[in-house]
Amino acid sequence: MQSDLIGKIEKAKRYAQEPERIKIRQFQATFQGGNDHIVSLENDQWNCDCRFFRNWQTCSHVMALQRILGPMLSHEARVAGRSYHSEVVADAVG
């Protein structure tokens, strides 16, 4: 019984080193700062309640989460918002 649990813990440690095996399909977070913002992901579409997002379909909150969650996002969610302003930020994004 205990060896079963130890086996699962070892497996979990291996999984934790392979985040690309995980794909986040739905997500919601509060981004804390001067003003808190609610960022969400649903069907590979990001949303944020900040004003910048309304005009650009991306924002610093979404871009930060794209970097943090990178391998766990679908391709669409990982690149969402980039083509819209690709010329402007090509240098910054790299």
Ligand SMILES: [Zn+2]
């Ligand atoms: Zn935002």
